[in-house]
Amino acid sequence: MSEAIIEVRDLAVRFGSSTIFQGVSFDVRAGEIFVVLGGSGSGKSTLLKVMISLTPPAAGHVRLLGTDVWGSEGAARLALLKRIGVMWQAGALFGSLTLQENVEMPLAEHTSLSPRARAEVARAKLGLVGLSAAARKLPSEISGGMLKRAGIARALALDPPLLFLDEPSAGLDPITSAGLDALIRDLSRSLGTTFVVVTHELASILEIGDRCIMLDAKAKGIIAEGDPRRLGEESAHPTVRAFFHRQAA
Amino acid sequence: MSGAPDAMLAVREEGGARILALAGRVDTVAAERLWTRLVEEARAGRGGVELDLSAVTAVDTTGAALLLAAEAAAPGARITGARPPVAAVLDRVRAALAAPGPVAEPRPPLLRRVDAWGIGLFRAARDALGFVGEALVVLGATLIRPGRLRGRELLRHLDEAGTRAFPLTLLLGTLMGVILAFQSAIPLRRFGAEVFVPNLVGISLLRELGPLMAGVVLAGRTGSAYAAELGTMTVNEEVAALRIMGIDPMALLVLPRILAGLIVMPVLSLLLSLAGLLGMTFVMSIFGFPLVTVTQQLTQFVDLTDVLGGLVKAAAFGLAIGAIGCRAGLGAGRGPRAVGDAATSAVVGGIVAIIALDGVFAVLYERLGL
DSSP, X not given: OOXXXXXXXXXXXXXXXXXXXXXXXXEEETTOEEEEEEOTXXXXXXXXXXXXXXXXXSEEEEEETTEETTTOOHHHHHHHHTTEEEEBTTBOOOTTSOHHHXXXXXXXXXXXXXXXXXXXHHHHHHXXXXXXXGTTOOGGGSOHHHHHHHHHHXXXXXXXXXXXXXXXXXXXXXXXXHHHXXXXXXXXXXHOOEEEEEOOOHHXXXXXXXXXXEEETTTTEEEEEEOHHHHHHHOOOHHHHHHHTTOOO | OTTSOOOEEEEEEETTEEEEEEEEEEOHHHHHHHHHHHHHHHHHOOSOEEEEEEEEEEEOHXXXXXXXXXXXXXXXXXXXXXXXXXXXXXXXXXXXXXXXXXXXOOOOOHHHHHHHHHHHHHHHHHHHHHHHHHHHHHHHHHHHOGGGSOHHHHHHHHXXXXXXXXHHHHHHHHHHHHHHHHHHXXXXXXXXXXXXXXXXXXXXXIIIIHHHHHHHHHIIIIIHHHHHHHHHHHHTTHHHHHHHTTOOHXXXXXXXXXXXXXXXXHHHHHHHHHHHHHHHHHHHHHTTOOHHHHHHHHHHHOOHHHHHHHHHHHHXXXXXXXXXXXXXXXXXXXXXXXXXXXXXXXXXXXXXXXXXXXXXXXXXXXXXXX
């Protein structure tokens, strides 16, 4: 629980003339569940996109698993991409493939496992997220909560040591959301997977978060960092206190 | 994963039992190499199989799936010596694999399937007819109260379906005229009848090919666009939102599009025919026939009935293409394929419909003696 698996330094993102955030620096340690908090428009999802090399930053750098995300290309970049998994906000499952085929796809693309072995592995991953019975369904035939769980199953396909989850519990009922939180906790404990979770669901933050940072649209950067269970009491920043106490700021 | 110590497999026999001892990290990379061999070794063990994991430092879920596949390959196999973190992952994956899989729905008997197919066909036909009826009612209501029509929407669609299609229509028309004149001039020359090329090209363009080709242009450019636009709106539940807001999607979305098709088609058809006549005139001038001969032939043999007949037909084609495109879009299913399917069926349906309508008009005009 010591080495930094993600290193973010002085990151800034601008769209045109408007600055989303700047001077963002933090570390994520191996094996922890790291939560990125913030209200709507604070740049949480943008930060995630910069970390997984989708949106280029205006300044600063990101190192994932020892590799500079924005300095690597070709084989080095592919090797890095095989070691991270992403669960997208709306699942982003391939609509023309069944859930089983969705999970098998990265395995077929990046491993030499035989088709039978692939099917068995995909069955295990779908079982891990409780979707065994829906293996042959298309993404358009299942509910929103199931889509998110299937998204996690696909992100887990190559057993990456680092998983990014974008709003895993947004739009889910409390029971499904709690189930998802338990799943994340379990995977983190039993597999040692590091999670970076972008969310604004308070219950979920307190349940799973080991450490968190909080972004703010007005401050254009990090306004708090630490244990989410203590931030609400310890932080002097009014927005942080308001967030954790569910007050209108 | 890379750079980690390899998982090693050692096989030994002990008291008739086969012991498969693994070591190191059993992860995805190791599973790729080991899968076939480990499962085979386990299957070959007759007098009991033991998977010894005491030297395994870590497993991931793929590795666990492999160990459990090996366990399942040999009846009565045991897994021993797993350290607590390894055992925890194994337990979790074991539970995951034990969950009941999808229940296969039994295939209904042949008669039932034919039955369902027939009913589906009947329903599709009924829905299509219902759509046409609904569109006609809205069209009629708009004729009585034109204020219901969104003028701005109609103008936008007139521009997109009409003015923006002009260059393509002109190009196609000119080429068609040139090609038709050239192709027909060669056989007619053998009878010294090249002078009748304008009659042939004029009649075929104004009565048949103008409306048909303009219809193909409209179906390809505009019918597919209607289907894709309305299909995306349907998939995003925007159409449902309109209905619930008490706004009739027929009046807001379908009517301006169908009207645009109706208005634009005669214009496109006429434009295509005129461009074709120009192309034909060009070819004739190459063959040595002056402009005056061409116009004389045309005015003698092509009359207003030919032109108007073609325009009425074109208007009917435009109505059909617009309606089929809108219907395909509004009937789109879910998922990313739905929009593509809607666009395809709009183009295919549109082209089939105009050729079928063309046949109807041929019979109709013959009966009316036009």
